[in-house]
Amino acid sequence: MNTELLVKMANEISMFFASDSAPTQAANDVATHLRRFWEPRMRRQIVAHYEEHHGEGLTDLARQAVALLAAQSKSSNPA
Numbered sequence: 418m419n420t421e422l423l424v425k426m427a428n429e430i431s432m433f434f435a436s437d438s439a440p441t442q443a444a445n446d447v448a449t450h451l452r453r454f455w456e457p458r459m460r461r462q463i464v465a466h467y468e469e470h471h472g473e474g475l476t477d478l479a480r481q482a483v484a485l486l487a488a489q490s491k492s493s494n495p496a
Contacts, residue, residue: 418458420462428479431447434446447479451483452486463486464490467480
């Protein structure tokens with residue numbers, strides 16, 4: 418899938434949760450949404466974008482959520 422589209426989608430999801438929650442809770446809510454509703458391939462691609470390009474194009478909230486996904490993927494797949 419196109420990375421730019423994933424960034425756009427993550428930003429739109431984060432805008433939804435930003436208006437409803439405290440910042441820390443909002444990041445957790447966005448990460449939970451991505452885990453529940455995005456297929457693994459999409460999650461891997463957005464995490465790779467975050468790691469390779471420092472989350473370029475992501476809003477602060479979306480970047481925080483993807484950072485949570487990245488940390489989770491590292492803890493569940495130790496090297």
